[in-house]
Amino acid sequence: MTLKAIALGSAAALVATGAQAQEMFEMTSAFGRNLPILGTAGVDFVNKINSISEEVEFEQFDPGELVPTLEALDAVSNGSVDAAYTTSGYWQGKITAASLFAAVPFGPEAGEFLGWMLYDDGAELFQRMYDENGYNVHVLPCGIIAPETSGWFKNEINSLADLEGLNMRFFGLGAEVMQKLGVSTSLLAGGDIFPALERGAIDATEFSMPRIDARLGFHNIAKFNYFPGWHQPATLFELLVNKDRWEELDERAQKQIEVACLANITTNFAEGEATNFTAMKENVEQNGVTIKTWSPEILATFEETWNEVAMELAEEDAFFKEVWDDLQEYREGYKTWGNTIYLPRPRD
Numbered sequence: 001m002t003l004k005a006i007a008l009g010s011a012a013a014l015v016a017t018g019a020q021a022q023e024m025f026e027m028t029s030a031f032g033r034n035l036p037i038l039g040t041a042g043v044d045f046v047n048k049i050n051s052i053s054e055e056v057e058f059e060q061f062d063p064g065e066l067v068p069t070l071e072a073l074d075a076v077s078n079g080s081v082d083a084a085y086t087t088s089g090y091w092q093g094k095i096t097a098a099s100l101f102a103a104v105p106f107g108p109e110a111g112e113f114l115g116w117m118l119y120d121d122g123a124e125l126f127q128r129m130y131d132e133n134g135y136n137v138h139v140l141p142c143g144i145i146a147p148e149t150s151g152w153f154k155n156e157i158n159s160l161a162d163l164e165g166l167n168m169r170f171f172g173l174g175a176e177v178m179q180k181l182g183v184s185t186s187l188l189a190g191g192d193i194f195p196a197l198e199r200g201a202i203d204a205t206e207f208s209m210p211r212i213d214a215r216l217g218f219h220n221i222a223k224f225n226y227f228p229g230w231h232q233p234a235t236l237f238e239l240l241v242n243k244d245r246w247e248e249l250d251e252r253a254q255k256q257i258e259v260a261c262l263a264n265i266t267t268n269f270a271e272g273e274a275t276n277f278t279a280m281k282e283n284v285e286q287n288g289v290t291i292k293t294w295s296p297e298i299l300a301t302f303e304e305t306w307n308e309v310a311m312e313l314a315e316e317d318a319f320f321k322e323v324w325d326d327l328q329e330y331r332e333g334y335k336t337w338g339n340t341i342y343l344p345r346p347r348d
Helices: 003-021 038-052 069-078 110-119 122-132 172-180 190-198 210-216 243-248 251-285 296-316 318-341
Strands: 023-029 056-061 083-086 137-145 151-153 167-169 184-186 224-227 235-242 290-293
Touching: 023 038, 023 069, 023 243, 038 056, 038 083, 038 137, 038 251, 056 251, 069 083, 069 137, 069 235, 110 122, 110 137, 110 318, 122 137, 122 318, 137 243, 137 251, 172 184, 172 296, 190 210, 210 251, 235 243, 235 251, 251 290, 296 318
Parallel strands: 023 056, 023 083, 167 184, 224 290
Antiparallel strands: 083 235, 137 235, 151 224
């Protein structure tokens, strides 16, 4: 055998050994890969981890390919799926405190939220929530976006009375507020919203940012798009990994996944900030959308109602209260910085 043949044989053996050692993870995503910002974030995470690690490899599957969006937590916990890129707000019906780790009405924007999550108590409480509710998952913050739109309506909303009796798709803790104001809410996955609007099963919807909503075509049915997104000043996304699979990984592989998620937070946030203004202009100029801003009076009612909801949930659930109190303590301290350092935003 020649030296060249020996070298090629050795290289092949090394490749084979590496392939055998590499841990494969099937990851379901709550958002289709073709959906801007939300869907691309899952794709970007997979590309990041696969490009930096020779120990783990992730493969993304769109909603429904492995499990439906709203079943991902149970699937990862029981091991039928290795991992999920999603948001904890989808588990609001299972865990009272879940949405506090996704989006808080009138709560922290992205920078403040990440400060609490990464440098205060947020991440520890996040993991405790799953542990204490019996879910066999390891959780990592893995994406974040700026505020969403407040909703798409078929008719103009001139008063709170116009909300009463509407059927509306709504997410997380904001849904609790809308229900108190006479709106009947349901939580639908992204791909189910347009058909529900089209057949009249819902009268209005919120989902995400203008560019994302444009891809889903809400403007074809509902022409009034309301701002600001009081119910989701920021939305945090999570990577759930089956805890048994996670604990089988060595520390290096775990750190690689953590680093890929931290990098994903950056690109996810930046994509949203860079691309939504164009979508807003196109909605107005090409799609006939009317952009509306809630009146100060209606926004004040939303906030007052949210405070009532938060108090009620804190009274009902001890862990919700612990997380809520911790977040409020952090936010009170943050005011010293946040209320001082930023320039007021100009309004044309």
